[in-house]
Amino acid sequence: MSEISAGWVLPVGGAPIEGGLVRFENGRITFVGPGRATRHFDDAVILPGFVNAHSHLEYASYAGFGDGAPFAPWLKLHVERKGRLRPEDMLAVARLGVVESLRSGITTAADYSFSGAAALAAGDLGLRATVYLEVFAADARDAERQWLEKRARVTEGGLVRIGISPHAPYTCSLETYRFCLSLGVPVGTHLAESAHEDEWLLHGSGPLQGIPILVPPTGKRAVETLEPVLGPGLLCAHCVALEPRDVALIADRDVPVAHCPRSNALLGCGIAPLTLLRDAGARVGLGTDSPASTPSFDLFEELRTAIYLARAREGRADALPAAEALRLATIDSARALRLDAEVGTLAPGKRADLTVVSLAGSPYHPVEDPAAAVVFGGSPDRVLETIVDGVTRYRSEDEETWREVRNIASAARLRMLAGAP
Numbered sequence: 001m002s003e004i005s006a007g008w009v010l011p012v013g014g015a016p017i018e019g020g021l022v023r024f025e026n027g028r029i030t031f032v033g034p035g036r037a038t039r040h041f042d043d044a045v046i047l048p049g050f051v052n053a054h055s056h057l058e059y060a061s062y063a064g065f066g067d068g069a070p071f072a073p074w075l076k077l078h079v080e081r082k083g084r085l086r087p088e089d090m091l092a093v094a095r096l097g098v099v100e101s102l103r104s105g106i107t108t109a110a111d112y113s114f115s116g117a118a119a120l121a122a123g124d125l126g127l128r129a130t131v132y133l134e135v136f137a138a139d140a141r142d143a144e145r146q147w148l149e150k151r152a153r154v155t156e157g158g159l160v161r162i163g164i165s166p167h168a169p170y171t172c173s174l175e176t177y178r179f180c181l182s183l184g185v186p187v188g189t190h191l192a193e194s195a196h197e198d199e200w201l202l203h204g205s206g207p208l209q210g211i212p213i214l215v216p217p218t219g220k221r222a223v224e225t226l227e228p229v230l231g232p233g234l235l236c237a238h239c240v241a242l243e244p245r246d247v248a249l250i251a252d253r254d255v256p257v258a259h260c261p262r263s264n265a266l267l268g269c270g271i272a273p274l275t276l277l278r279d280a281g282a283r284v285g286l287g288t289d290s291p292a293s294t295p296s297f298d299l300f301e302e303l304r305t306a307i308y309l310a311r312a313r314e315g316r317a318d319a320l321p322a323a324e325a326l327r328l329a330t331i332d333s334a335r336a337l338r339l340d341a342e343v344g345t346l347a348p349g350k351r352a353d354l355t356v357v358s359l360a361g362s363p364y365h366p367v368e369d370p371a372a373a374v375v376f377g378g379s380p381d382r383v384l385e386t387i388v389d390g391v392t393r394y395r396s397e398d399e400e401t402w403r404e405v406r407n408i409a410s411a412a413r414l415r416m417l418a419g420a421p
């Protein structure tokens with residue numbers, strides 16, 4: 001049996017507890033309520049670990065590549081640089097991605113993985129993850145070949161589940177999506193990330209033109225193209241370029257959505273209609289995407305960006321309250337991944353996945369509203385400890401432990417930068 005306590009406990013599924021304690025045993029929570037443990041964190045909040053609804057752990061060292069460039073040259077640079085990595089480099093970078101996730105209070109990730117390295121890294125360093133192995137194929141037989149080859153490299157079990165990711169409607173055919181959905185494993189894709197997708201699929205023109213992995217135009221917009229396969233079993237990242245009827249379709253079909261506001265803003269894709277999706281009853285979670293398109297796995301910054309953009313887009317301050325944003329990154333993301341019976345709130349019976357955030361010296365301390373304090377005052381530098389399945393996987397005071405991980409990942413980045421651009 002283990003227990004920790006803090007100035008506040010934010011269970012998310014219930015009211016905040018001042019002077020709260022969380023007890024857990026064999027990886028599951030057994031008690032959440034008032035109390036004080038020997039291990040007590042003053043001026044801090046214990047909350048459920050964040051559930052990151054969209055990431056690419058193996059792009060942890062890709063920060064800044066092609067920033068500001070149009071899509072096609074941006075993608076070309078990434079593919080070129082990725083080609084300079086050896087398999088062991090990909091694993092090193094994925095390990096850095098896991099450390100950075102834990103350091104940001106993330107305990108579960110939905111990770112789309114090109115090489116499969118993310119599965120090894122997450123299993124090894126103790127991040128709960130569904131790893132969706134990426135396929136890019138017009139022909140379902142190609143998708144099957146890529147799947148079998150990548151699947152053979154990774155193992156499932158413990159904290160790691162394996163799924164498949166047909167990359168996007170402009171790189172995979174409907175036949176490929178049907179193959180993926182027939183496997184009985186979690187399936188995730190990218191959908192309507194930008195208007196460029198529609199331009200290619202409708203007219204065979206626009207900035208995507210010339211990318212070698214494109215499927216032929218379908219004569220339909222991205223959401224319409226995938227309409228026959230949209231359902232609760234297909235996690236869709238982004239969903240920015242939506243028309244009102246798309247929002248209704250996504251909600252009616254119970255399609256899980258991963259909202260990635262920083263990535264969408266930085267790549268100039270736009271602002272996803274988060275409020276419309278939520279008001280329609282869609283199952284939306286929050287994702288950081290990866291440093292290939294955002295500066296970091298900093299989920300606190302993602303929370304704040306979600307709030308800034310939702311309030312700016314809707315033109316009202318109550319468009320996304322802090323407590324709702326916190327739900328988005330915990331229980332709502334867990335619902336999107338269909339893991340809400342196991343994670344996403346602090347409650348007896350759930351997995352002991354939690355994080356401790358210090359608010360000492362922040363403008364939100366002394367605390368008036370603990371949810372607002374964590375969302376607006378939190379940062380990875382304030383994460384004191386992250387626990388996954390009852391095991392401490394990250395402590396801020398043990399930063400030295402990660403020196404080797406960081407050094408090896410830096411060397412991999414240097415390899416990518418060599419021969420730049």
Ligand SMILES: [Zn+2]
Pocket residue numbers: 054055056112190237289
């Ligand atoms: Zn992505």
